[in-house]
Amino acid sequence: MASLKDISKICGVSVATVSKALNNHTDIGEETKEYIRKVAKELGYSPNSSARALKTRRTYGIGVLFVDEAMSGLTHDYFSAVLDSFKRTVEKFGYDITFINCCKERENRMSYLEHSRYRGFDGVVLACIDFHDPEVIELVQSDIPVVTIDHLFNDRIGVVSDNVGGIRGLLEYIHSCGHSRIAYIHGAPSAVTTNRLSSFYQTAERLGVEVPDEYIREAAYRDTHKTYQVTNELLDLPDPPTCILYPDDFAAFGGINAIRERGLHIPADISVAGYDGIRTARHLEPKLTTVRQDTEQIGCVAARQLVSLIERPKSTLIEHITISGRVVEGRSVARI
Amino acid sequence: MASLKDISKICGVSVATVSKALNNHTDIGEETKEYIRKVAKELGYSPNSSARALKTRRTYGIGVLFVDEAMSGLTHDYFSAVLDSFKRTVEKFGYDITFINCCKERENRMSYLEHSRYRGFDGVVLACIDFHDPEVIELVQSDIPVVTIDHLFNDRIGVVSDNVGGIRGLLEYIHSCGHSRIAYIHGAPSAVTTNRLSSFYQTAERLGVEVPDEYIREAAYRDTHKTYQVTNELLDLPDPPTCILYPDDFAAFGGINAIRERGLHIPADISVAGYDGIRTARHLEPKLTTVRQDTEQIGCVAARQLVSLIERPKSTLIEHITISGRVVEGRSVARI
DNA sequence: TGTCATAACTTAATCGTTTTCGTAGTTTCA
């Protein structure tokens, strides 16, 4: 409530002096500063970020855009972990995060870019979204500093999980366990999916593992119903796989349920593997063999890159950064 | 980038006219409005929320404060579900949410209240936090509209899950399955814990279920290690329980692992129940018997109350609202 | 002693909006 003007009146100095004193400029006397700080504290003064932003054109606000096909919102295990790390990191630099409004139903809503301009975000981070959406493209191509997660644009900074390496490692591990009939239920088409899928084929070929077409099935990320269904289809094949890879850990639960409903046991009768390494999967039986994505690192690196891009645009390299995950050996893949 | 001034120059009218035209005031001619709107669109005009906030003293921003003892941040299943619902609801009313900085390690950080004033939040929502923290109290007692979740203050709006009814229903169900040696591993002391615990004792007494002191143990919410340990203690008792209640679903996983390590089966050898009804628990085996909290409703009601408090302070009742959950019958409690 | 640098302020403009209070010009109506 108290403003610089209030303090200036009490202290008998100009508003400018108060501003400079509180911002610790060098051209204000030490005792004056002390006095002003004391009065400011007494009045419970708190700066007004709106006024400051208006003048300095910096809000210290970062916009977060996240939409996944399943509309999980904040309940998305992988994203919420990345975001939490991102948040903690930018907060260290004095930034706050605000969500870019993504409900497309409102009449008279703003586009992502309009919303970002309205709020004056210093930068935005995009994750898990439909990167073909014209509104997303518009935002990415704008002059607002942007970092994308899990999708790359030519001339923008992007942080991706090492999907190629992840699938490679996972497949190598499964192969080393003695499996050669390996199915892959993958997620809906996207850059991530493409990378994982081609890594799957490539690695399989290198290992000499044959991949029949009917072993490759499309489902969707975080969709337990689809994986439940597709798993049943795979199990009904005349020559069913001995191991099934799922789009992610959560989606794997759907497959696991399908398997168990048939009275089959994991991994005795069939092996399964997930992807992500979500927290919950670490505490469950059978402990899921999966690729743990380094969400902490992804969020942190994305944050540092974005802050750097905002504060030192000239000296910030526009690069694509890959964060490697690691294969987590659970108990869901049998050695045969 | 374009401002009202830019538009006013091109249109040959005053800035005031442009402002009023774009805000659809009645004292501007229809054709003038049309023209101004057209030019605004051509220039890609977007209002500046900072300037608007400075003048109107309304940011349409809502602060979110959330800290739990396990520092789960956004990865907290229960909270993230509530928050997601809260977010969707306030967005419908034109508000955006921003996190109140909660990392207490920074030198020179702002208190929760200072941060809220700095950002000029129109209101704040508090959840799952340590309500004894002086900073939290300071924020709650301030003049900023506030809604608390899962904790009640006398003269503030609060939305709580019906913990008393939840535990009652759960215990009644378990009792109806034939159990009478029921242990309760509860969370760390808090209002929520107190309610659940007293409901447990009350219901047990009404049902004629005896509760030895050694059946009531303290662990912590979302802490699988503690529940793992305490579960072992319970199982080592000369007269172990036939059913164990856990602080929440996630914490239950720790107990489940302890049980399984002893070669015991759920629910054949021992029954367990959780609390929360988190998404993941719906897809797991054994499907956990639990109390599903209505996170959708909690978030939505909290949001509506807060918006009402902001926009119609006089006519908004300061009330405590209880949202009831429901017992979800899984397969983790045996009928004996 | 006069000049000049330095320290410690102040003045005033500005950021982009909103809003109150005018003020012309036009219409209505007795």
Place this chain on the structure above:
DNA sequence: TGAAACTACGAAAACGATTAAGTTATGACA
């Protein structure tokens, strides 16, 4: 026909902060 009422717009002040440029007073130095 003249007063009253409208219509459509403009002038200007404010919101709270920052900052470039200007202004004193003081001390240093040749």
